Amino acid sequence: MPKVSEEHREARRRQILDAAWVCFARNGFHKTSMPDVFAEAGLSAGAVYRYFPGKEALITAIAEVSTQQLIDLLDARLAADVLPPPEELLPAIVEDLPATGGTDPAALAPQVWSETMRDPRLAAAVAGMLGDVHLRLTELCRRYQAAGVLDPGLDPGDTARVVIALIQGWIIQWNTMGLAAHQQITAGVRALLARPRNAGQSGQDG
Template structure:
């Protein structure tokens, strides 16, 4: 029997997670069954259970994948120039909108994190990871665009980090709950806010 390549295994795993994400988005995490995920994926039950022992493991894997997938895109965009706070949020939101799952699934996962310790741990780790990344980019922007020295930029970025995280969370909620939400206007507003606050 030929050996299954790592690339094939990764592709199959992504296929399963895409199916799980689609079901969670459509029905909610609690109402989704593994049988529905199996149907959505087009694979056998054995194929699904060969990768994941059950629905909770699938939901956790979807959350992990989405939490970790934004950093690389932001890092690539910021390679050449420091990004303003609005541009940072725009880059992350563009990644949400380009790839599934939709922001609505992120909101569902936050809901799960409020009552499920396993989800809470992953959400906390994701916030820690994105917070470290955002703080570094905010500090760079403060140095390059505002002329702050390293110490002042570090202090400023630490102060602004919870604000930028809140703006990002608010953006995800509005993308989910407000049909016709004007993303460009939101990004422009973020940059105007930071411009006016000096």
């Protein structure tokens, strides 16, 4: 297929996804109809169905895009020569997630997670995506252990699961309770993860 044709297809797919993103953020998954997406995209039904057979396919694609954004952020951190302290890294990751409505990051993520409880196919797809996130967070935990920042006795995979739960809860509270909740969680995470200065020296000095 000619390159220009493939670029056109990708641009059209992105156009449809952007329109669905706006509709879902505005009205939620269940109150959004495919005609709503057609109108927002400015395309005919046939043009949209050529790329997405229905609303479920759009929801899955948005989940993929959202999760890939998080994966890209983690990959960028893993590629860095030096990792920042975890109490700085986690807030930065959450704050760098693109907003889908207002100033709230990953505004559609809570809707996706809720939808997995009624759609087994979406649940399987999201589980696979979170598996990719888990692999990267596990590697981050290993590197922090090697640097002496995290307890070497911790299981890095289990710790990564806790971090995923923290990020998910963080996103939910930011989207439902606003910026103040985000700031409070950020402060709490920094306090919990920051290593005490001169740890271990007090006993020696006495």
